[in-house]
Amino acid sequence: MKKINLFNCKRTIIVAFAAIINSTIFSSVSHAQNVKELENGPKLVVGIAVDQMRWDYLSRYYDRYTDGGFKRMMAEGYNCNRLLINYLPAVTAVGHTAIYTGTVPAFNGIIGNSMFFDGKWDSPVRDWKVKGLGTKTKEGNASPHRMLTTTMTDELRLATNFRSKVISVSIKDRGSIFPGGHCANASYWMDSESMDFISSTYYMEELPKWVKDFNKQKLGVKYLKEYGRKKDNKGEYVADFWELMYDAQTYKQSAGLQEKYYDQRTGTILKYLPWGNTYTADMALAALKNEKLGLNPEGVTDFLAISFSTTDMIGHKLGPNAPWIEDTYLRLDQDLKRLFEALDAQVGKGEWVAFLTADHAGSHNVVFRQEHGIPASTWPYYRIMKELNDTLKAEFKFNADPIHSLECHNIYFNDNVLKSNPNYSASMRQNVIDFCIDILLKKDIVAYAFETKKIPDYVPEPVRTMAINGYNPKRSGDIQVILEANVTEDYDDGYKKDYNGIPLGTNHAVWSPYDTHIPFIVMGKGVRHAWDDNTHTINDIAATICALLNIQQPSGCIGHAIDIKKKCDKCSMNK
Numbered sequence: 001m002k003k004i005n006l007f008n009c010k011r012t013i014i015v016a017f018a019a020i021i022n023s024t025i026f027s028s029v030s031h032a033q034n035v036k037e038l039e040n041g042p043k044l045v046v047g048i049a050v051d052q053m054r055w056d057y058l059s060r061y062y063d064r065y066t067d068g069g070f071k072r073m074m075a076e077g078y079n080c081n082r083l084l085i086n087y088l089p090a091v092t093a094v095g096h097t098a099i100y101t102g103t104v105p106a107f108n109g110i111i112g113n114s115m116f117f118d119g120k121w122d123s124p125v126r127d128w129k130v131k132g133l134g135t136k137t138k139e140g141n142a143s144p145h146r147m148l149t150t151t152m153t154d155e156l157r158l159a160t161n162f163r164s165k166v167i168s169v170s171i172k173d174r175g176s177i178f179p180g181g182h183c184a185n186a187s188y189w190m191d192s193e194s195m196d197f198i199s200s201t202y203y204m205e206e207l208p209k210w211v212k213d214f215n216k217q218k219l220g221v222k223y224l225k226e227y228g229r230k231k232d233n234k235g236e237y238v239a240d241f242w243e244l245m246y247d248a249q250t251y252k253q254s255a256g257l258q259e260k261y262y263d264q265r266t267g268t269i270l271k272y273l274p275w276g277n278t279y280t281a282d283m284a285l286a287a288l289k290n291e292k293l294g295l296n297p298e299g300v301t302d303f304l305a306i307s308f309s310t311t312d313m314i315g316h317k318l319g320p321n322a323p324w325i326e327d328t329y330l331r332l333d334q335d336l337k338r339l340f341e342a343l344d345a346q347v348g349k350g351e352w353v354a355f356l357t358a359d360h361a362g363s364h365n366v367v368f369r370q371e372h373g374i375p376a377s378t379w380p381y382y383r384i385m386k387e388l389n390d391t392l393k394a395e396f397k398f399n400a401d402p403i404h405s406l407e408c409h410n411i412y413f414n415d416n417v418l419k420s421n422p423n424y425s426a427s428m429r430q431n432v433i434d435f436c437i438d439i440l441l442k443k444d445i446v447a448y449a450f451e452t453k454k455i456p457d458y459v460p461e462p463v464r465t466m467a468i469n470g471y472n473p474k475r476s477g478d479i480q481v482i483l484e485a486n487v488t489e490d491y492d493d494g495y496k497k498d499y500n501g502i503p504l505g506t507n508h509a510v511w512s513p514y515d516t517h518i519p520f521i522v523m524g525k526g527v528r529h530a531w532d533d534n535t536h537t538i539n540d541i542a543a544t545i546c547a548l549l550n551i552q553q554p555s556g557c558i559g560h561a562i563d564i565k566k567k568c569d570k571c572s573m574n575k
Contacts, residue, residue, distance in 0.1 A: 001047070007211065007314050010021055014507075016569045022344065037382055040351050041301050041525070041526070041548075041550065042301055042351060042353040042524060042525040042526065042548075042549075043147050043294040043295070043296070043301060043302065043347050043348070043351045043352055043525075044301065044302045044303070044304060044343070044347050044351070044352040044353070045156075045301060045302070045303045045304070045352070045353045045354070045355075045545065045549070046292050046303075046304045046305075046306065046339075046343065046352065046353070046354040047100070047153075047179060047303065047304070047306065047354075047355055047545075048306050048307075048308070048309075048336075048353075048354060048356040048357070049095075049096060049175065049179065049305075049306070049307040049308070049356075049357055049358060049359055050100060050308045050332070050356065050357075050358050050361075050472070050519075051092060051172070051175065051307065051308060051309045051310075051311050051312035051313075051315075051358065051359055052311050052312035052315040052316075052358065052359075052360060052361065052362045052508060053311060053358035053361065053518065053519060054320060054358075054361040054362060054514070054517070054518075055081070055083070055358075055361065055517045055518055055519045056517075057320075057329055057519075058070060058074065058519055058521075060253050060326075061253060061326055061329050061330065062449065063073075064326075064330055064332045065153070065330070066333055066334060066337050067543075068336075068337030068341065069332075069333035069334065069335075069336035069340070069342060070329075070333050070334075070336065070356075071333075072337070072340060072523070073336075073354070073356055073521045073523050074513050074521060075529070076523045076524075076529055077119060077521045077522050077523025077524070077527060077529060078521065078522045078528060078529065078530050078532065078534055078562075078564040079520075079521050079530065079531045079532060080519075080520040080521070080532045080534075080562065081309045081531065081532060081533050082517075082533055082534060082535045082536065082539055083357070083517070083518055083519070083520040083535075083536045083538065083540070083541075084513070084516050084517055084518070084535065084536070084538070085098070085360065085466075085515075085516035085517075085537070085538050086104065086465065086466055086516075086537040086538065087104040087105055087106075087466050087469035087470040087511040088408070088409070088466045088467055088469070088470035088480075088482075088508065088509075088510075088511060089408035089409060089510070090360040090361070090508055090509050090511075090515040090516050091111060091112060091176060091359075091360060091408060091508065091509050092113055092172065092175065092309075092312065092360065093110050093112065093113045093124050093125075093174040093178065093360025094110055094111065094112060094113075094309060094357050094360075094470075095358070095360045095538070095572075096174060096175055096178040096179055096320055096359050097110040097147060097178045098359075098538045098539060099179070099357055099359065099538060099541050099542065100151035100152055100153060100181065100305075100554070101147070101149045101151050101152075101320050101542060101543055101554045101557065102152065102498055102539045102540075102541065102542030102543050102553060102554045102556070102557030102558065102559040102567075103149055103539055103554065103556035103557055103558050103559070104469035104470065104471065104477075104539065104558065105470045105471070105472050106468065106469050106471055106472050107148065107149055107558070108147055108148055108149045108277070108556055109146060109147060109148035109149075109472055109474075109475060110124050110146065110147055110178065111124075111408075111410075111470065111472050111475050111476055112124070112407055112408045112410075113174070113408075113572050114407055115146070115475060116404075116405075116407075116412055116475065116477075117146075121405065121407075121415075123142070123173070123174070124146050124147075124174065125142040125143065125144065125146070125173050125174050125177045125178070126138075126141060126142060127141055127142055127143040127145050127146075127200070127202065128141055129143075129145075130143050130199055130200040130201045130202045131200060131201045132198055132199075132201075133198055133199045133200055133201060133204070133206065133207045134191065134193065134194075134196050134197070134198035134207050134212075134215065135193075135196070135198040136198065137192075137193060139173065139189075139191050139192060139197050139198065140191070140199070140200050141200065142173045142177055142189075142200055143177065143200055143202035143282075144177050144178060144180070144181060144182050144187075144202075145202075147178060147181075147182070147485040148556070148558075149554055149555045149556030149557075150182065150554040150555040151178070151179070151180075151181035151182070151304065151542070151554055152181075152183065152542040152545050152546050152551075152553075152554055153166045153168070153179065153180060153181040153183070153184060153303050154182050154183045155546060155551050155552050155553065155554055156301060156303055156549065156551055157181075157183040157184075158183070158551075158552070159551040159552060159554065160298070160300040160301070160548075162183070163296065163298040163300045164187050164296065164300045164301055164302055165182065165185050165291060165293060165296060165302045165303070166180060166183065166184045166302070166303045166305070167180070167182055167184065167185055167186050167187075167188075167287045167293065167302075167303075167304055168180030168187040168188070168304075168305035168306075168307075169187075169188050169189075169197070169280060169283050169287060169304075169305070169306050169307070170188075170280060170306065170307035170308075170309055171189065171190040171191055171270075171271060171276055171279070171285045171307075171309040171310065172189060172190075172307065173189040173279055175189070175307030175309050175359075175425060176189040176211065176305070176307060177189070179305035179307060180305055182280075184203060185203070185291075186203050186204060186208075186287075187198055187199060187203060187212060188211065188283065188287070190220070190270075190279075192257075192271075194215075195218075195220030195221055195224070195279075196215040196220070197211060197214065197215060197272055197283050199211075205513035208290070210286065210290035210291075211286075212273055214282075214283065214286045219279055219280050219282055219423055220270050223270060223273070223275035223276075223278065223368030224269075224270050224273070224275075227242055227273055227275050228242075228270075228273060229241065229242070232383060234383070241264070241324050242273060242274070242324070243325060244277040244324070244327050245327055245330060245331065248323060251323035251326050251327070253326055254321055254322060254323040254325065254326045255321040255322060255323070255368065256323075256367055257323060258424040259321075259322070259368070260367065260502065261319060261365045261368060261502060261503065261505070262317070262318050262319075262505070263316075263317040263318065263368075263504035263505045264317075264506065265286075265317075269313075270310075271309065271310055271313045272310065272313050272314055272317060273310060273314075273333075274310060274327065274328040274331040275310075275365065276309065276310030277308045277309075277310050277311065277312070277328070277331065277332050277335055278331070278335055279540065280306065280307075280308055280309070280310075281306075281335040281336075281338060281339055283286040284304060284306045284339065285338070285339065285342050287304065287378065288304060288342060288343070288346060289342075289346065290310040293346075293347075294343070294346060294347030294348075294351070295346070295347070296354055296392040301549060306339075307359075308332060308335075308539065310328070311328055311329070311332065311497075313363075314328050315362050315505070315506060316362075316505050316506060316507065317504070317505045318505050318506075319362075319363075319364060319365035319368060319506040320362060320363075320364055320365075320506065321364060321365065321368055326535040334469060334542050339409070340354070348526070351525055352524050352525060353522065353523070353524030353525055353526070353527060353545075353548065354419070354522070354523055354524055355520065355521065355523075355541070355545060356519060356520070356521045356524040357518055357519055357520045357521075357538075357541055358518040358519055359518075360508045360509075360515055360516070360518065361508060361514060361515050361516065361518055362507070362514070362515060363488045363507070363508065363510075363512070363514040363515060364376075364506065364514065365503065365504075365505065365506050365508050366378050366488055366490075366503045367502050367503060372442045374486070375485075376388055376485045376486050376487075376488070377444070377445050377484070377486065377487045377488075377549050378445075378487065378488055378489070378490040378503045379409075379445060379483055379487055379488065379489045379490060381406045381409075381425070381489060381490070382494070384443075385403055385405070386405065387402040387439075388403055388406075388411075388436055388439060388440075389402060391439060392432060392435065392436065394423065394454055395435060396423075396428070396431075396432060396435075397421065397423075398417055398418075398420075398421060399420065399527075400414070400417045401414065401417065402414055402417045402418055402422075402432065403436075407477065408509050409480065409481040409482070409489075409509065409510075410476055410477030410478075410479065410481075411436065411477050411478055411479035411481070411485065412450065412477040412478060413429075413433075413477075413478050416570065418432065427516075433451060433478060433479060433558055436496050437449045437450065437451075437479060438481060438537075440479070440481055444484070445483055445484055445487045446481055446482070446483060446484065447463075447483060447484045447485075448463075448480075448481075448482040449479060449480070449482070450479070450480060451478065451480075452467075452471050452476045452477060452478060452479065452480045453471070453473060455467050455468060455480070459482065462511075465484055466511050467480055467482065482511065483510050485512050485513075486512070487510065488503070488506065488507050488510070489507040489508075489509055489510070489514075490503045491505065518538065520536070520541060522544070522545075522548075522564050523531065526548060526565055526566055527564050527565065527566065528565065528566040528567065530564075530566060532562070536560075536562060537559065538559075539557065539558050539559030539560075540559040540560050540561070540562055541559065542554055542557055542559055543557055543559035543560055543561045543562075544559070544561045544562045544564060546561070547561035547565075548565065550565065
């Protein structure tokens with residue numbers, strides 16, 4: 001019989017007991033630390049979304065940025081170099097919603113910039129049950145009621161029993177409404193006609209006095225008169241776009257001033273000028289001051305969501321290689337510096353957190369790529385839709401167009417037209433779908449086409465997952481088209497009269513990295529400085545900010561929190 005060493009047994013028991021005590025102590029320390037972080041979190045979070053900002057703009061123009069804007073974020077913050085969109089399509093409304101909900105269209109329900117409701121196309125923020133404030137146009141009839149999940153801003157309000165204040169600002173309605181969430185104290189966006197900032201009765205009964213006073217300054221009109229394109233006595237524009245900040249020869253990261261693929265039909269619209277971003281920053285700063293954001297008397301965290309939208313409007317007209325794009329980001333950099341300095345002054349340096357990302361990116365112009373030997377084609381969706389309708393009418397004897405629309409590479413059939421055919425049946429409808437798919441698959445620019453509810457196993461990753469994530473059975477179309485790499489949607493298709501019919505500017509929406517690779521930087525209280533080359537998704541943004549604030553993730557969140565927190569030197573659990 002083997003002898004038992006009582007000394008070793010006692011020693012094992014003592015070591016085990018010590019380990020349990022240690023674990024309990026460290027667990028208590030960790031819990032206490034989390035509680036302390038919760039009580040001593042940032043006074044204000046500022047979410048910044050830059051519409052159509054490619055990730056590589058951070059490095060492309062780095063040498064020309066000031067120390068207080070983009071460079072400050074990169075120097076002080078946590079830099080995610082490989083953050084990707086994981087759904088289709090990569091467009092504005094979907095992107096802003098994904099950033100703040102931490103989930104994909106399959107769950108949050110926002111599947112495009114336009115959506116099909118009650119047999120009509122409409123904006124995803126359109127709400128006829130509410131009234132506009134500060135406007136008499138339909139632009140005020142808007143709310144987040146079509147978004148099916150909560151946002152990180154909603155969760156902040158819930159976590160503090162609605163003591164936190166949430167304000168969102170953007171020129172675009174969807175760029176303000178979705179980030180603000182369902183529970184925002186206020187969301188403000190710009191009326192196109194008056195250029196005033198407006199809201200709706202979803203949020204309040206009347207615009208605050210400070211907003212009315214801000215609008216009385218007519219800053220949008222002033223910016224447009226001072227910096228907009230001028231006309232001569234014949235009513236013709238005398239200059240293309242605006243005067244660059246610096247000598248044109250210094251814009252070495254950009255193409256020439258007179259490239260044939262620039263769309264010069266911008267007119268005098270503030271949304272097509274970089275001062276639209278300045279105007280947005282002005283409004284955000286006014287909200288910061290007048291709402292006393294970051295100075296909450298309850299001691300809880302406030303949230304200011306800002307979406308800079310003119311980068312998208314200018315990008316569509318010009319593409320990423322125009323000197324005016326470079327100029328736009330150099331000017332935005334100065335607006336960011338102004339914003340950060342105001343945050344330091346009001347909230348206190350080291351007392352706030354800001355993150356910067358984008359709703360989507362954008363491709364190089366097709367002509368530009370072709371001129372440099374890079375494969376490039378366009379998706380002329382108006383012409384393709386006409387071809388499909390004409391062919392289907394001839395084949396199946398329809399009296400009207402059976403395809404209602406082709407939105408974000410989704411084909412929507414008009415069921416009323418299909419059912420009006422005397423030979424209509426479920427099998428005939430399937431034959432129409434199959435016939436349409438066969439036509440699409442014969443096109444060189446199409447990689448895959450399939451029924452949205454029957455995604456084939458042979459569609460490769462990550463595109464297959466992106467198609468699944470973008471599919472909402474109650475709101476998506478009947479057929480999904482996946483374009484070949486290097487194919488860009490021609491945003492001006494169907495309206496070409498000048499410019500020799502070439503594709504102008506650029507677009508976005510597809511699965512390729514030029515549309516889906518976006519920046520994500522977080523800086524401020526409790527955030528460590530680091531460079532992260534691991535792959536993350538847009539859904540991780542909400543999860544990360546919620547983890548930083550120690551609050552619940554949004555109701556549909558599928559993201560994973562990125563470890564951006566500063567480590568506690570005194571706590572061995574974090575070593």
